[in-house]
Amino acid sequence: MSALYMLVGTLIALGVLVTFHEYGHFWVARRCGVKVLRFSVGFGSPLVRWHDRHGTEFVIAAIPLGGYVKMLDEREGDVPPAMLDQTFNRKTVKQRFAIVSAGPVANFLLALVFFWVLALLGSEQIRPVVGAVEVGSLAEEAGLVSGQEIIEVNGKPTSGWAEVNLQLIRRLGESGSLEMRVRNLDSSQEQSIQLQLNDWLRGAEDPDPIGSLGIRPWRPAIVPVVAQLDPEGPAQAAGVRLGDRLVSLDGEPLQEWQEVIDRVRVLPGKSALLEVEREGRYLELPLTLAARGEGDDLRGYLGAGVAGGEWPEEMLRTVSYGPLEAVAEGLRRTWSMSLLTLDSLKKMLFGELSVKNLSGPITIAKVAGASAQSGLGDFLNFLAYLSISLGILNLLPIPVLDGGHLLFYMVEWVRGRPLSDKVQGWGVQIGISLVIGVMLLALVNDIGRL
Numbered sequence: 041m042s043a044l045y046m047l048v049g050t051l052i053a054l055g056v057l058v059t060f061h062e063y064g065h066f067w068v069a070r071r072c073g074v075k076v077l078r079f080s081v082g083f084g085s086p087l088v089r090w091h092d093r094h095g096t097e098f099v100i101a102a103i104p105l106g107g108y109v110k111m112l113d114e115r116e117g118d119v120p121p122a123m124l125d126q127t128f129n130r131k132t133v134k135q136r137f138a139i140v141s142a143g144p145v146a147n148f149l150l151a152l153v154f155f156w157v158l159a160l161l162g163s164e165q166i167r168p169v170v171g172a173v174e175v176g177s178l179a180e181e182a183g184l185v186s187g188q189e190i191i192e193v194n195g196k197p198t199s200g201w202a203e204v205n206l207q208l209i210r211r212l213g214e215s216g217s218l219e220m221r222v223r224n225l226d227s228s229q230e231q232s233i234q235l236q237l238n239d240w241l242r243g244a245e246d247p248d249p250i251g252s253l254g255i256r257p258w259r260p261a262i263v264p265v266v267a268q269l270d271p272e273g274p275a276q277a278a279g280v281r282l283g284d285r286l287v288s289l290d291g292e293p294l295q296e297w298q299e300v301i302d303r304v305r306v307l308p309g310k311s312a313l314l315e316v317e318r319e320g321r322y323l324e325l326p327l328t329l330a331a332r333g334e335g336d337d338l339r340g341y342l343g344a345g346v347a348g349g350e351w352p353e354e355m356l357r358t359v360s361y362g363p364l365e366a367v368a369e370g371l372r373r374t375w376s377m378s379l380l381t382l383d384s385l386k387k388m389l390f391g392e393l394s395v396k397n398l399s400g401p402i403t404i405a406k407v408a409g410a411s412a413q414s415g416l417g418d419f420l421n422f423l424a425y426l427s428i429s430l431g432i433l434n435l436l437p438i439p440v441l442d443g444g445h446l447l448f449y450m451v452e453w454v455r456g457r458p459l460s461d462k463v464q465g466w467g468v469q470i471g472i473s474l475v476i477g478v479m480l481l482a483l484v485n486d487i488g489r490l
Contacts, residue, residue: 046409058107064146075126078110147431154424156370162360165200169258177254192221208249213392260349262297273343278327284316307340400482439471
C-alpha cells in the first residue's frame with residue numbers, strides 16, 4: 041500500500057507543480073503575442089496529445105520529470121514573414137523577462153493557495169512544552185527547565201513544535217545568541233532566556249535542532265510495546281515480534297518508550313541483551329544495534345516503534361483562520377519558506393550546512409508517499425514546500441534554468457544589446473554541467489539514505 045501511495049503521490053505532485061509552472065510561461069506568452077507551438081507535461085514519447093483552436097499542441101508525455109513550453113522562435117527554425125511578430129526572440133526584453141519569470145511566479149502563487157487552504161482547514165498542534173532537559177546541554181546552561189512552554193524563538197511566535205523546529209533550522213551553522221521566550225504551564229508570567237551558539241550543528245548530515253539543544257519535548261508516557269518493525273532493522277533480526285513488550289536492555293528496566301530511545305541512542309553499533317515479554321513469557325534476545333549518522337551525530341538504532349499515546353486536551357491547541365486571515369497567513373508562510381530555502385542554499389554553498397541534506401527524486405518520492413498516506417493536510421503542506429523549492433531553484437542565475445535566461449536579459453537591458461551567441465553557448469554548457477552535477481549529488485544522497 042505504501043508503494044502505491046508513493047507512486048500516486050509522486051505523480052500527482054510532479055503533475056500539479058510542473059503543469060502550473062509551465063502554465064505560467066504559457067499564459068504570459070499568449071498575452072505577449074507569442075505563438076506557443078507545444079505545451080508538454082513530461083518528456084519523451086507522447087501518451088496523450090490534442091490541439092486547441094490556436095494551433096497549440098498539448099502533450100502528456102511518458103517521463104514525468106518536468107515539462108516545457110515550446111514557442112515560435114527564429115533561432116530554432118525558419119519562420120514565415122507573416123508570423124515574425126509572434127516569435128519569442130523578437131519580443132522586447134521586458135516581455136521576454138515577464139514570460140520566463142512567470143513559471144517560478146506561478147509556483148509561488150500555487151504555494152500561497154495551498155497554504156491558504158491549510159490555514160482555512162486549521163490544524164491541531166501539540167503545545168511546545170519541555171518534557172526534560174539534558175544535563176550539561178545548551179538548554180540547561182541557559183536555564184530552561186522541564187514544564188516550561190516555548191512561546192517564541194528568535195522573536196517569532198511558536199504555536200507548536202513544528203514552528204519551534206522551523207525557527208531553529210534558521211540558525212543552523214551559526215554562532216551567537218538564540219533567544220527564547222518561555223512560561224510555566226501554571227503561570228502567565230513570561231521570561232526570556234539566551235542560548236549561546238557556536239557553529240551550531242555546522243555541517244551536520246542529519247541535524248536534530250531541538251534534540252541537539254538538549255530539549256526533550258513533553259509527551260505522554262508510552263508503554264514500550266512494539267507496534268512497528270523495520271524489516272531490515274536489528275530488532276527484527278534478533279527475533280523481536282509485533283506485540284512484544286520491551287522489559288530491559290542490558291539489565292536496565294524499560295518502563296516507557298522514551299527510556300528505550302535514550303538507552304539505544306548511546307549504543308551505536310554495540311551488542312546488547314534485550315529482554316522482552318511475549319504472551320506471559322520472558323525472553324532474552326541478543327542483538328547488535330545499528331549506527332546512524334556521523335561524528336557527534338552518531339546514534340544507535342533499534343528498528344522498532346510503538347503506537348502513539350493519548351494526548352491530554354490541555355496539551356493540544358487548534359489553530360485556524362478566517363478567509364481573509366488565511367490569506368495573510370498564506371503570504372507569511374510562503375515568504376518565510378522562500379527565505380528559509382534561499383538561506384539553506386547559501387549555507388550549503390559556504391559549508392555551514394552539509395550538502396548531504398540535499399534531496400533528489402528518490403527522497404521526494406518517499407516524502408510524497410508518506411505525506412499522501414498521512415492525509416490531505418500533510419500532502420498539501422508537502423506540495424506547497426516543493427512548489428516553493430521549484431520556484432527558488434528555477435530562479436537561480438544558472439544558464440539553462442529560468443534564472444539564467446533572466447540574467448542574460450538583464451545584461452541585455454543594461455548593455456542595450458544581447459550577449460553574443462558564443463558567450464551564451466558557454467554559459468549554457470557551464471549551466472548544464474552544474475545542473476547535472478547537483479542532480480548526481482542529490483541522487484547519491486538519496487541512495488545513501490536508503
